[in-house]
Every structure is written in C-alpha cells, then in structure tokens.
Amino acid sequence: MKRVTIHDVARKAGVSVTTVSRVLNDRGYISNEMKEKVLNTIEELNYIPNEMARSFFSNQSKFIALIVPTTENPFFGELTFHVEKALAKFGYHLFICNSLNDSENEEKYLRLLNEKRVDGIIVGSHNVDISEYKNYEDQIVSIERKLTKNIPMVQSDDYNGGRLATQELITQGCTNILCVTGDKNVETPANDRSIGYVDEIEKNNYRKNFIEIPFQIDLDEKLKIIKETFQGDFKYDGVFAGDDVNAKLFLNVAKEMGYDVPKDVKVIGFDGTQSIRYLVPELSTVVQPIENLAYEAVTTLLDLLKGKKVKNEVILPVELYLSETTQGSKK
Amino acid sequence: MKRVTIHDVARKAGVSVTTVSRVLNDRGYISNEMKEKVLNTIEELNYIPNEMARSFFSNQSKFIALIVPTTENPFFGELTFHVEKALAKFGYHLFICNSLNDSENEEKYLRLLNEKRVDGIIVGSHNVDISEYKNYEDQIVSIERKLTKNIPMVQSDDYNGGRLATQELITQGCTNILCVTGDKNVETPANDRSIGYVDEIEKNNYRKNFIEIPFQIDLDEKLKIIKETFQGDFKYDGVFAGDDVNAKLFLNVAKEMGYDVPKDVKVIGFDGTQSIRYLVPELSTVVQPIENLAYEAVTTLLDLLKGKKVKNEVILPVELYLSETTQGSKK
DNA sequence: TTTCATATGTCAACCGGATGACATAAATTT
DNA sequence: AAATTTATGTCATCCGGTTGACATATGAAA
Numbered sequence: 001m002k003r004v005t006i007h008d009v010a011r012k013a014g015v016s017v018t019t020v021s022r023v024l025n026d027r028g029y030i031s032n033e034m035k036e037k038v039l040n041t042i043e044e045l046n047y048i049p050n051e052m053a054r055s056f057f058s059n060q061s062k063f064i065a066l067i068v069p070t071t072e073n074p075f076f077g078e079l080t081f082h083v084e085k086a087l088a089k090f091g092y093h094l095f096i097c098n099s100l101n102d103s104e105n106e107e108k109y110l111r112l113l114n115e116k117r118v119d120g121i122i123v124g125s126h127n128v129d130i131s132e133y134k135n136y137e138d139q140i141v142s143i144e145r146k147l148t149k150n151i152p153m154v155q156s157d158d159y160n161g162g163r164l165a166t167q168e169l170i171t172q173g174c175t176n177i178l179c180v181t182g183d184k185n186v187e188t189p190a191n192d193r194s195i196g197y198v199d200e201i202e203k204n205n206y207r208k209n210f211i212e213i214p215f216q217i218d219l220d221e222k223l224k225i226i227k228e229t230f231q232g233d234f235k236y237d238g239v240f241a242g243d244d245v246n247a248k249l250f251l252n253v254a255k256e257m258g259y260d261v262p263k264d265v266k267v268i269g270f271d272g273t274q275s276i277r278y279l280v281p282e283l284s285t286v287v288q289p290i291e292n293l294a295y296e297a298v299t300t301l302l303d304l305l306k307g308k309k310v311k312n313e314v315i316l317p318v319e320l321y322l323s324e325t326t327q328g329s330k331k
Numbered sequence: 332m333k334r335v336t337i338h339d340v341a342r343k344a345g346v347s348v349t350t351v352s353r354v355l356n357d358r359g360y361i362s363n364e365m366k367e368k369v370l371n372t373i374e375e376l377n378y379i380p381n382e383m384a385r386s387f388f389s390n391q392s393k394f395i396a397l398i399v400p401t402t403e404n405p406f407f408g409e410l411t412f413h414v415e416k417a418l419a420k421f422g423y424h425l426f427i428c429n430s431l432n433d434s435e436n437e438e439k440y441l442r443l444l445n446e447k448r449v450d451g452i453i454v455g456s457h458n459v460d461i462s463e464y465k466n467y468e469d470q471i472v473s474i475e476r477k478l479t480k481n482i483p484m485v486q487s488d489d490y491n492g493g494r495l496a497t498q499e500l501i502t503q504g505c506t507n508i509l510c511v512t513g514d515k516n517v518e519t520p521a522n523d524r525s526i527g528y529v530d531e532i533e534k535n536n537y538r539k540n541f542i543e544i545p546f547q548i549d550l551d552e553k554l555k556i557i558k559e560t561f562q563g564d565f566k567y568d569g570v571f572a573g574d575d576v577n578a579k580l581f582l583n584v585a586k587e588m589g590y591d592v593p594k595d596v597k598v599i600g601f602d603g604t605q606s607i608r609y610l611v612p613e614l615s616t617v618v619q620p621i622e623n624l625a626y627e628a629v630t631t632l633l634d635l636l637k638g639k640k641v642k643n644e645v646i647l648p649v650e651l652y653l654s655e656t657t658q659g660s661k662k
Numbered sequence: 663t664t665t666c667a668t669a670t671g672t673c674a675a676c677c678g679g680a681t682g683a684c685a686t687a688a689a690t691t692t
Numbered sequence: 693a694a695a696t697t698t699a700t701g702t703c704a705t706c707c708g709g710t711t712g713a714c715a716t717a718t719g720a721a722a
Contacts, residue, residue: 005708016671021710029669051446053708056387057677063426070412074606077408081401084429093447094427095394098415115382116424219609248610275405278550279579279610336678347701352680360699384678388707 074275082294162196174238405606413625493527505569
C-alpha cells in the first residue's frame with residue numbers, strides 16, 4: 001500500500017511541493033489562506049511526513065542510544081524510563097541497548113549505532129576497552145562511569161553517599177562495620193562509595209572490613225559469600241552495602257541465621273530505586289537521584305551535540321533514606 | 332565531517348558503485364578477487380554503510396516499538412530486556428515508548444511511530460481507545476492485552492495461574508481467601524486471574540472476597556486500602572494478590588499490624604520477576620514466563636510482517652514458585 | 663515613481679545507497 | 693563453433709523530502 005507523499009498533497013491542493021514544504025517547515029513567505037489550504041489537504045489525505053526521508057536528508061536520526069547492562073535491573077529500568085522521558089521532551093527518541101556488561105556485545109552495538117547513525121550515545125554500562133569510545137568522544141555522555149578524559153560524565157555523589165551511610169551507622173552505635181562492594185576491578189565512580197566508607201571509618205579509628213560480591217555471579221554464590229561473614233569470631237554490628245540488592249540479600253541471610261536487624265546488626269544500602277522503596281521499604285539506603293541523573297545526562301549530551309561547551313563532570317547530591325534496618329521498627 | 336560513502340569506496344578501489352553494492356549485498360556475479368579488493372578498500376577507508384539511506388530506500392526502518400506503561404516497573408523492565416534480546420537476534424532494534432498508561436501519550440506515540448515508519452509495534456500498555464489501533468492491525472502484536480479481534484495477543488495462562496494459586500492456599504488449609512486485584516475496569520487477560528480464583532473458591536463453597544488496588548494511586552493510598560482489610564471482624568487466612576508488588580505491600584502491612592505470615596495468613600503473589608526473587612525471595616508467587624512472552628511476541632510480530640498467518644492467541648504456561656509465605660520458614 | 667517586503671511558482675540538485683537495463687568480455691559448456 | 697555462464701562496467705532512476713536559485717506578481721512604503 002502506497003503512502004501519501006508530499007507530492008500527492010501538492011497535487012491535490014494545486015500548489016507546488018515547495019509550498020507544501022514551506023508550510024510544513026514554516027520557512028519563507030506563506031499567506032494564511034495558503035497555509036490553511038495546505039493544512040486542510042494534509043488532513044484530508046491523512047498525510048504523515050516520512051521521517052526516514054527527513055532523517056536521511058538532514059543526516060539526523062533523532063535517535064539517542066542508551067547502553068545499559070540490562071533493563072532487568074531496577075536501577076537501569078528506572079534510568080531507562082527517565083532517559084526516555086527526558087529525550088522525548090526534546091524531540092529525541094530512545095534506542096535501547098542491553099550490553100549485559102559483555103564487551104563483545106558492546107562493540108557490536110557501537111558498530112550498529114554507527115550504521116544507524118544515532119545522533120548520540122549515553123553509556124551506563126561498563127566494559128568495552130575505553131579506546132573504542134575515543135571515536136565517539138563528541139557524541140557520548142556517560143552515567144556513573146569514567147570513559148575517557150574528554151567524555152563528560154554525570155554521576156551521583158558516591159563519595160558523600162558512602163560517608164553519610166557510614167556516619168549514620170556510627171551514629172547509631174555501630175563500631176564494627178562491614179562494607180559490601182561490587183566488582184572492585186571495574187573502575188567506576190561507585191568505588192567512591194567505599195572511599196567514603198574508609199574515610200569515615202579511619203576518622204573514628206575503627207577497623208575496615210570488606211567483602212566483594214561480583215555482579216555477574218549466581219545468587220547462590222552471592223549468598224554463600226554473605227553467609228561466610230557470619231562464620232568468623234569477629235562479629236559485625238553494621239553493614240554498608242554498595243547497592244540495595246546486596247543489602248537485601250544480607251538482610252535475608254541475617255534473618256535466616258537468626259540475627260535480628262537492626263538490634264544485632266544494622267544495614268544500609270545504596271541506590272534507593274522505586275522498586276526498593278515499594279518492595280523493601282524497611283531498608284535504609286542512600287538514594288541516588290536517578291531522574292536527575294537521566295535529565296542531566298540528556299541535556300549535557302544534547303548541548304554537546306549542538307557544539308556547546310559542557311561540564312566535564314556533573315555530580316548530583318544523594319539523600320539518606322532512613323528506615324527500620326538502622327532505626328528499629330517505626331510503629 | 333564528511334562521511335565515507337559507497338562512492339568513495341568505488342573510486343578508491345577503481346570500480347563502480349554497482350560493484351561495491353553487489354559485494355555488500357551479495358548480489359549478481361562477483362569474483363573472489365574483486366570481492367576481496369572491495370572489502371579491503373572498505374576496511375581501509377573504514378566505510379560504514381549508512382543505514383538511514385538503506386532504510387529510506389527499502390522503506391524498512393528495522394525498528395520495532397515497544398509500548399509499555401513504564402520500564403520503571405520490574406515486570407516491564409524485564410519484558411523490555413527480553414524483547415530487545417529477541418529483536419536483536421533477528422536484526423531488529425528496539426524503540427521504547429513509556430506510555431504511563433496515559434491515552435494521550437499513547438496517541439502521540441502512535442503518531443510518532445507512524446512518522447518514524449517503525450516496522451511493527453508490540454503493545455504492553457493499556458489505554459488508547461482500541462479503535463486507534465485498527466489502522467495498524469497488520470503490524471501489531473499485544474502482550475497480555477486484547478486490543479481488537481484481529482490483533483494477535485500473547486499472554487500467560489492467567490486463568491490457570493489464578494487457579495493454581497488459590498488451590499495452593501486451599502491445600503495449605505486456608506478457608507477465607509482474599510483476592511487482591513488491580514484496576515478492574517481495564518479489560519485485560521490479567522482479569523482471568525480472578526476468574527481462576529473464583530472458580531476454585533466456588534468449587535470449595537468458600538466465600539469470595541475482593542479488594543481492588545488501582546495501579547496509578549499513591550503508595551499511601553494503597554497501604555490504606557490494604558489496612559482496611561484487617562479492620563473488619565471477618566478474618567482472612569489467605570491472600571491471593573494479582574501481582575507481586577501488592578502481595579509485598581500486604582506482607583508489610585500484615586507485619587506492621589502484628590500478624591504472622593504464614594501462620595496467621597498465607598500470601599501468594601503473581602508475576603515472579605527476577606527482582607522479586609532477589610528482593611523478596613520469601614514470597615510465594617505464580618511465575619510468568621516473561622522471556623517466552625517476549626520471544627513469542629517478537630516472532631509472532633515478525634511473521635505477521637512477513638505476511639505469514641499467525642495464531643490469534645498464544646497462551647504460555649505459568650509456574651508456581653512456593654516459598655515461605657505459604658509454607659512456613661524453610662530453614 | 664521607485665524600491666522593497668510579501669507571496670507564490672518552477673526547476674534542479676541533493677542526501678546515500680539499491681536496482682534494473684543494457685553492454686561487453688572472458689571463461690566454460692555444449 | 694555456438695551457446696551459455698560468469699564477471700564487470702556504465703547509466704539512469706528511484707526513495708521522499710529539503711533547499712537554493714530564480715522568476716514573477718502584488719501591495720505597501722519611501
């Protein structure tokens with residue numbers, strides 16, 4: 001079935017294609033009557049401009065790619081939502097790429113994005129050899145991930161979040177605090193969370209304790225790692241987990257082992273997604289400003305595409321959300 | 332900065348564009364030496380075909396839109412992930428649309444998708460006047476939502492899920508079972524969950540009880556509705572919630588009110604997302620085959636686009652996941 | 663009266679690649 | 693030797709809309 005084109009509209013309205021194009025793009029001189037006549041014809045024929053043709057001509061796809069490990073993860077699911085919303089506001093559309101943190105996938109996507117001529121890329125994933133990104137420096141912004149010196153990054157104030165969380169545990173009387181981190185070998189601003197922890201611990205002359213729970217291992221393995229922390233003779237009375245999922249896993253294990261939270265051990269997480277607040281409202285956590293991260297990433301990227309100077313780093317404040325796992329049941 | 336085109340490649344290689352195009356598309360006669368020469372030149376110049384031009388010419392964008400309420404919701408976040416994965420397998424890309432269940436948004440998206448010439452649409456949202464979809468009947472598949480007689484739908488076996496859940500509660504000794512539903516006025520296969528519940532309850536001559544928790548209201552209002560169920564003199568000893576979030580909210584309220592789950596009241600949910608299994612592993616639930624739903628929706632849509640005959644309805648089996656909220660702590 | 667802003671039209675070129683038509687040779691079969 | 697297959701080239705056209713150049717005709721301002 002043939003689509004209605006601008007030529008059909010011109011013929012039907014008895015004007016030239018140029019005139020129709022002028023109406024559509026509000027260019028040059030057009031009288032009101034002419035404008036109306038053309039618009040009526042457009043409506044009559046139900047003409048819908050072919051954006052593919054426009055994109056092709058203008059060399060702008062109006063697509064922005066978002067590369068995340070997976071939208072399965074609530075944090076990235078929420079990020080995706082807010083990025084899409086922000087993009088829509090500025091007339092851009094979202095092309096979503098799930099890298100699964102696999103560098104091969106990520107490379108394939110970069111190639112694909114190049115073919116598809118996406119206008120820009122927002123990276124929230126963690127893998128490809130950074131050098132790959134060098135070819136795209138003028139059209140990339142990253143979220144919580146330092147790619148190259150020149151690629152702007154938007155992040156939460158991870159360091160301060162780590163400090164706030166640790167401070168809170170100390171305020172609540174904890175003296176033996178465990179820090180649960182994700183993959184330590186991946187260099188990400190999320191590591192600043194641990195640094196915040198370390199600084200607070202040192203300030204109080206407490207002992208530093210770490211366990212690492214890699215992102216990609218099985219649930220059972222994760223649980224095993226957590227269980228081991230209950231085995232030694234050294235008892236923790238506070239836990240700062242670098243993300244909420246690990247925090248919740250810790251809660252589950254603690255409960256199973258017969259420990260009472262927050263009496264025996266207090267727990268605080270990091271991320272504070274909607275999902276967590278709905279599903280695990282009892283968990284105290286450091287809330288990342290996901291919506292703002294998305295908005296800043298989008299506006300920074302669009303500015304960058306326009307050739308404007310943009311900040312190399314945007315750091316957004318986090319907020320402490322205190323609930324039962326640090327404070328006792330609030331009846 | 333000018334991009335390398337097929338003409339540049341042809342010139343550099345000393346052949347005609349037609350020949351280059353033949354190599355790229357594997358058409359007509361090409362000797363191996365020629366093929367190699369062209370491919371080498373392509374590599375040398377780092378030529379990357381402009382998919383916008385191809386799409387424009389072939390009139391195929393290779394984009395499939397997925398309309399969901401919001402990827403913030405874990406169910407849709409996971410669905411998005413699996414849809415993207417399935418599409419990628421067949422060379423298609425995902426254009427994500429968050430409708431927020433708002434019909435105005437949805438209409439805007441439909442218009443936009445028309446302009447962008449997406450090849451097909453997968454609908455997982457619930458709003459626009461169905462008539463709007465009539466114009467797209469030959470390029471739409473829906474997930475868990477009956478749109479028109481002619482639009483194929485892929486769904487979980489909601490009815491059976493409702494029966495299984497209710498049966499399980501009855502098996503565990505419950506006699507006064509409450510059914511928590513989402514919006515009842517929205518016509519969706521998810522309503523079959525309640526029908527499954529009703530049929531099992533009637534079979535056993537128990538009393539039917541319903542509360543409705545609209546999707547879009549505030550958390551506090553939801554909690555209020557749930558709290559009220561504890562107020563009357565009629566006590567429930569079992570709860571079947573139409574989705575896991577409501578099930579968890581119920582658990583939270585029950586705990587706050589001093590009830591013991593599963594001793595005083597047993598609870599079973601619906602959806603069984605990854606998130607829930609990680610964050611609320613204690614919740615018994617009916618697991619939807621999200622990955623299969625996505626895969627079936629994608630393959631059905633692609634078949635439809637190819638003009639093949641497709642099934643009008645695909646119903647995929649659900650699975651019961653039993654945990655502590657129906658069975659007592661499994662130490 | 664002359665200039666100028668307004669209003670429209672025609673025409674052609676362009677964006678980058680795909681494709682069909684047609685010509686020409688060499689290599690391979692019949 | 694004739695017919696066919698294989699291998700390349702040239703050329704023009706198309707996809708649908710945008711844009712610049714240029715012509716023409718008003719009506720208004722200088």
